[in-house]
Amino acid sequence: MAFVYQTLGLPEFLRELRALPAALTAEAGTIVADSAETVAAQARAAYPTPTAASRGVTLRDGVKVEVVDAGPLGVASRVRNTAPHARMYEYGTAGRRTSQGWNRGAAPAHHVLVPIAVRERRTMYRTLADLLEQRGATVAGL
């Protein structure tokens, strides 16, 4: 008995396979950008409200979302706080003095931006995994 092996629709399948990364990149880009905006919005809400005495770039004003070049098949966004005192607010200070020279001691780390980013990143990973699973992939380890 003759055995015939014939592939049907392979060119179409290969074409779709080649287009898959580009399509996924576009969809994933939306998810990543949305997550970055969510982090930025939550961080702005979590920072203290500026007062009449606030000068320069406030912690809320300093929150920026940047789109990072991650190549043709990658997507990335970065949330930064550009306020000059943002890092000290996040990580704490050792010692500060007033303009009159009075020692005001150290400020503890406030941990605002990092915990928000950690939580939102976990949600984003799950959403990206859902996207891949919709396309037939199996995602493990989340």
Next chain:
Amino acid sequence: MPDSSAIDAGLVALLQADAQLASLMPDGVYMDIAPPGLQRYVIVSLVIAEDRATFEGRAIEDCLYLVKAVMLTTSGATGIKEAAARIDALLEDRPVVADGYHWMGGYREERVRYVEIDETDSTIRWQHRGGRYRVQMTPTPTSTLTTKG
């Protein structure tokens, strides 16, 4: 369930017990904030703690800590680099002992390094160096399976 603060205490105790770190940062190891007047010390603070639950209760406590050496540099003293390296050696893949918990894992997620300059006197500079360390602990099981017979 065990007291989650035991994890904080275990981490601080691990750092306090190290003679090499103590020689580099002789003013001690503190949670969140150090007493005034110190010049060379280590600060530990909890960034975020997330619990992973199972039907029988909390299974994993996943904690992210900021651990950094802090040093006043007007005196010309050095050691911040060595202190950060020692913190890393003590926490990277090294067990934390805490009452009621088993250690699961520990690793650095990100390096932290910055200089704090006094606004009034720019000769006063504080070096901060360390990292964000993830510590994963699981509560020690308190129930045991028994068989009838």
